[in-house]
Amino acid sequence: MKVRILVSLKESVLDPQGQTVRNALHTLGYHQVKDVRQGKVFELELEGLNRQDAEKIIPEISDRVLANPIIEKFSWEIMEA
Amino acid sequence: MMKFGVVVFPGSNCDYDTFHVLQNVMGQETVFLWHKDHDLQGVDCVVLPGGFSYGDYLRSGAIARFSPIMREIKKFADSGGLILGICNGFQILLEAGLLPGAMLRNKNLKFLCQQVNIRIENNRTAFSGAGKKGQVLRIPIAHFDGNYYAPPELLSELEKNNQIVFRYCDRKGQLTEEANVNGSVNSIAGLINRQGNVLGMMPHPERASENILGSEDGKVIFRSLIDYLEKKKGTGKKKTVRAVRPAVSPLPPLIGTF
């Protein structure tokens, strides 16, 4: 089973990397870009789990290891079963 | 003489430096503690050194906290043992939940290696007792993720409890935006836990402990620890006999002796 987990900084936390990208896009003329938030993508390949178990373990992994809950939030999707 | 333990994680790279200063400059018994070990060898104080544990590939300090030795260190902390985290060590303490808050990338998005000035905000700790409140120390930093962050409620709690031990400042001790090079909230350079036995700091005191390298201000931290421990052990009487400085080898001992 393939899972994609997205980790990014919480809205309340300043994201200078995202801002730098936004500024760069503006200098290139893409003024339509209102905001950029930068994050990380993890692609996990899981085995020996049914969907229900997976849905339990993924947030656990994300909260415990992949994201730092003080500054980061995460979302995830199962890409293929 | 006190016994210090310097933890070696894969990717630690200030382990030898810290070892060198504790043993050869401060004259204390010092041992390395391997990350896979389950034993703290009876040390009086644990130091988590700087470096890039596990390459810091996930987040700085994020993987090191799962090492076997960290379980022992948590127990040690719970029982009141002294723990000093320097740079990556500070990041590990944050990730491990032994200190509150988190680190963000430096505000200029670059690695920063330079001298900074820090002001002692609280000298009534085991880590700063040898200094004066308001004293300015000149100590270098070297990090990519040293921009300390705490949500507002936590921050006011830290301030209220006097947990902020060091702040970035200018030469004269003023807190300015320019002096706060990495953008830390409230210019925080070092903080202590509520119980007062775990301290994390981004600046490297071990790089400022010998005149030949430009500053001895970092010794204030090590001196504080030694004084505190001596006082605690020696029934309040400070030992007058200093340990003899052992011979220094120009080459660090090769790891392999754990």
Add this chain to the structure above:
Amino acid sequence: MIDAKTLADHNLTREEYDLIVKLIGREPNLTELGIFSVMWSEHCGYKSSRVHLKKFPTRGKHLIQGPGENAGVMDIGDGLAVVFKIESHNHPSYIEPYQGAATGVGGILRDIFTMGARPVAVLDSLRFGPIDEPRNRSIMDGVVSGISGYGNSFGVPTVGGEVYFNDCYAQNPLVNVCCLGLARKDKLFLARAHGPGNAVIYVGAKTGRDGIHGATMASAEFGEETEHKRPNVQVGDPFKEKLLLEACLEAMSRNLIIGIQDMGAAGLTCSTTEMAAKAGTGMEINLDLVPQREAGMNPYEIMLSESQERMLIVAEPDKVEELQRIFNKWDLDAVVIGKVTGDGQLKAYFQGQLVIDIPVEAVVDLCPAYRRPAATPAFLKKATRLRLPEMPSDLNQVFLQLLASPNIADKEWVFRQYDHMVQVNTMVLPGADAAVLRLKGLKKGLAITLDGNSLYTYLNPRKGGQIAVAEACRNLACAGAAPIGVTNCLNFGNPEKPEVMWQFKQAVEGIAEACRQFEIPVTGGNVSFYNETEGKAVYPTPVLGIIGLVENTSLVPAAGFRAAGETIILLGENKAELGGSEYLRLVFSEEKGEPPTLNFEKEKRVQECCRQAIMAGLVRTAHDLSEGGLALALAECSFKGQRRIGFQVKLNDAIRTDALLFGESQSRIILVARQKNVRKILALARKMKVPARIIGQTGGRKMVIWHRKKKVIDQPLDLGFRAWKNAIPDYFKIKKN
């Protein structure tokens, strides 16, 4: 069958192919051809340069190991040896600046610790196109981040180097990385596969398809299609390298290793053949046992992969288990992939088939050497003829302009991204003439510097080479150090062009002559040819890395002024020499004229005098005069102290004022001393027949220079400082909307 296109793809000529057939007694298969192609490439085989490199002096009193090994080794007493080398990573850094530079650092670090030394310092010589071009800035940003990303994580301090900008590097930046390490003299390791029957062990990262043909890429010019070469670039993993370092040093300390070599350019090919050839043995390996990161790799790919962070070790069979235990402790693979044989052949099996069977000597030692034709370039006549332009009326303004020249301005933006203090040995921070490392527990220390002025070398390659050596030694003298050994990186254009070959030959002869004069051996280095893009070559750029010994580190002077009211002394003579100067380049856009003259006898005396004055404890500050001349050297002294201190200088030389202020005459050093020591320094200079005189005092909030009773420079300290300090960061300011 090997057709013409396949040969061209492998950068081999028909004659070379015929030689291969003759040497192995049959037609090679594709994998074997690939092996010859990388080992006989310019990068590995030095086929255009070898005949000239022989001119370098390679003997000296401190020498332990000269050219031909992974790095040079010098004896520094107390049972210690210093291991050092410089290498280029120019082509990869142009294609992918971050990874190119990072793997450049990784490669040179492995060269050092493969010999048993712990890397203790890195220096880089970086050359880019003009900084006002966004494209060049982005290359520079990537290169600096790459060096920082790799070196900082690995835990080696980057203690110095140089950053230089010129149009000629716009399409072809230069990234030269120099590393030095410390070892016990009795615990040095060589790349030798001794003892038939011994195990051949692969350690470190797994093999992937990265960098296949990096070495041949470094041996060809760039064209438009180079942009598509990206997949060739290797990716570095400094964390893995740090583990590899610790594991290797641990295994070495326990005497488990017979021979060891890193897999750099040409990967497994280079390490297997070279280790066997040097020991006069052969090797038999099974490619199926090589740890692989990607599925379905063929023998060609496995042999030629340039995946980073890998080493090849030869050990006695009964030591293998302990060796594996150590590598496992550091979370690394250590796999026996074959054994040493006595037949002089490299044999490799893949899925049960013998796929390689070639004599190692043919691959390693019988690469053809060419004496390529050389001819004086036509442009030289015009370039060296200089009609001095009229002197600008406002030299005070020119002074400010030079301070802000990216070639002279403060490079803190670069070096504060490098961890320059880890290992707690760095006494003199980046930006000084030479970096100085203390040796823990010893009175003495090490000094090291990188130098090379490519504009001089462009105008006069022989003299440029000489000056590069002389100036590097002078940098060391300013730290109180005596030079003991040399490594060099020679960056040139396409050697098949007679003009380039002439430049190379001249520069090598100049360097060789200077090294003989200073009695220092060349211990190795690197030649980087084909630094051309679309037919345009870089200026001939030899970069010299010279190490020196400081007897007493407590006497090393500062790079900046330390207090007001101290006396400024000038050693050497001011001459009317403006050819090849930064002043002419910047103010008049003239890269012309004859570079300054160099008299070895005078140069050596000035350096010796400087060194003796320092070691007598008489000197507070010392600084060498280079780009920008006397005025800029004084300004740098003003800015580089703990606090900024101005100066008042009075000069009466009967030469043009601009030549006096900004001319780059050689053999000059500024010494600053307390009042009470001035006479002693002047007496010492007199005794040594070195011209020396008091030129002024430190102090005040201004930088002031008088020439023949006329105030020609009068600049507030803060204004000048800002121009110098902000020039480079201002180009990188993040634009806010």
